[in-house]
Amino acid sequence: MDNANVKINTLDIPILLSFRLGNIFRLNAGPLFTVMNNCYYTDSKREKQMFGNTRPTFGYSAGAAVVLLRKLMIDVRYMGYFKPTLQNYEGLEFNSRNASIVLKIGFLF
Numbered sequence: 821m822d823n824a825n826v827k828i829n830t831l832d833i834p835i836l837l838s839f840r841l842g843n844i845f846r847l848n849a850g851p852l853f854t855v856m857n858n859c860y861y862t863d864s865k866r867e868k869q870m871f872g873n874t875r876p877t878f879g880y881s882a883g884a885a886v887v888l889l890r891k892l893m894i895d896v897r898y899m900g901y902f903k904p905t906l907q908n909y910e911g912l913e914f915n916s917r918n919a920s921i922v923l924k925i926g927f928l929f
Contacts (some may be wrong), residue, residue, distance in 0.1 A: 823883065825861060826860070826861045827859070827860055828874055829858040829859075830856060830858075830874070830875060832855075832875070833844055833852070833855060833856050834867050836848040836849065843887065844883070844887055844888075845884070845886055846884065848885065849880070851879070852880055852901075853877065853878060853879075854875045857874060857875050857921040859872060859873065860875060861909070870908065871907055872906055872908045873905045874905060874906055874916070874918050875918050876901045876902070878901075878903070880898060880899070880900055881886070881898065881899045883895060883922075884896055887928065891927060891928050891929070892926075892928070893925070893926055893927075894923075895924040895925075895928075896921070896923050896924075897921070897924070898919070898922075899920050899922065901918060901919070902926065904916055905919045
């Protein structure tokens with residue numbers, strides 16, 4: 821199998837329940853819905869080919885956040901899925917699992 825440059829455009833919507841410990845620390849967890857999942861690659865003939873969904877439509881998210889100096893928030897979140905997805909590359913089909921860890925730094929106002 822050759823290397824492929826797969827372009828992935830996704831839109832995930834987490835619905836999180838949050839548990840706050842004091843005014844500084846927060847734990848988050850809940851379901852994750854993927855509403856857009858557009859994945860493609862360019863083949864050897866320079867034609868756009870569908871790769872298949874990289875994410876199932878339903879998953880989960882869990883994480884923690886810390887608020888420093890009442891203005892700076894650092895949030896770490898793990899996003900995973902319960903089942904694998906089916907991909908197609910040059911006629912070869914295979915299953916894959918996807919998970920991600922996201923680090924966000926934000927300013928509260």
